[in-house]
Amino acid sequence: MCREAVEICENIKHKNQIKTVVDDLNGMFSVILNLSDGQGNLDEERLGTIRTQLLKLLERAYQFVKGKYLFRVIKLDKKNFLRRLENFMEMVNKSSTLLIFIDLSGLDILHENEVKVLIDLKGELEAKGIQIGLIADGPFARRMMNIFDSIIPIANFHLFRSELDALVGMFRSQVFFNRINQQVVKLQAG
Numbered sequence: 081m082c083r084e085a086v087e088i089c090e091n092i093k094h095k096n097q098i099k100t101v102v103d104d105l106n107g108m109f110s111v112i113l114n115l116s117d118g119q120g121n122l123d124e125e126r127l128g129t130i131r132t133q134l135l136k137l138l139e140r141a142y143q144f145v146k147g148k149y150l151f152r153v154i155k156l157d158k159k160n161f162l163r164r165l166e167n168f169m170e171m172v173n174k175s176s177t178l179l180i181f182i183d184l185s186g187l188d189i190l191h192e193n194e195v196k197v198l199i200d201l202k203g204e205l206e207a208k209g210i211q212i213g214l215i216a217d218g219p220f221a222r223r224m225m226n227i228f229d230s231i232i233p234i235a236n237f238h239l240f241r242s243e244l245d246a247l248v249g250m251f252r253s254q255v256f257f258n259r260i261n262q263q264v265v266k267l268q269a270g
């Protein structure tokens with residue numbers, strides 16, 4: 081899978097912009113191979129270093145692909161919430177998007193009709209193979225979390241504190257990993 085991802089990255093037009101990401105990915109892959117071949121000990125310090133490298137790699141790769149490949153982000157605020165969300169969804173290329181993050185950190189409350197729109201949107205996106213992650217940070221984050229906790233029987237949203245937390249959280253999901261793998265296979269097929 082790692083080699084396939086590197087090959088796809090090498091075929092992207094912006095080679096100079098992703099060279100660092102590819103180098104980091106190859107470096108991380110080498111460390112993992114050395115550990116799996118018994119050439120290194122996995123002590124707490126080394127494990128911490130690997131975690132840090134992986135997070136930096138994910139963040140760097142995410143900054144490159146965000147809004148262009150696979151991931152889309154919209155930051156909403158109180159002003160024109162529904163219209164901005166609708167306009168954003170019309171512009172998203174749903175055939176190349178696997179994940180949409182909706183940042184609610186600029187909101188202090190969600191009204192019933194706005195929650196309903198998000199529930200409907202989640203269903204529509206999941207039917208197309210797109211996952212949705214919600215980001216809630218700031219002074220009203222607890223309020224947002226309470227709103228979404230209360231609707232779990234109706235719709236279970238993934239809630240995160242930041243884009244990076246959301247990205248890492250989604251990458252831990254087996255469903256998302258399988259979808260990335262399917263996208264790699266599709267891109268290789270041409």
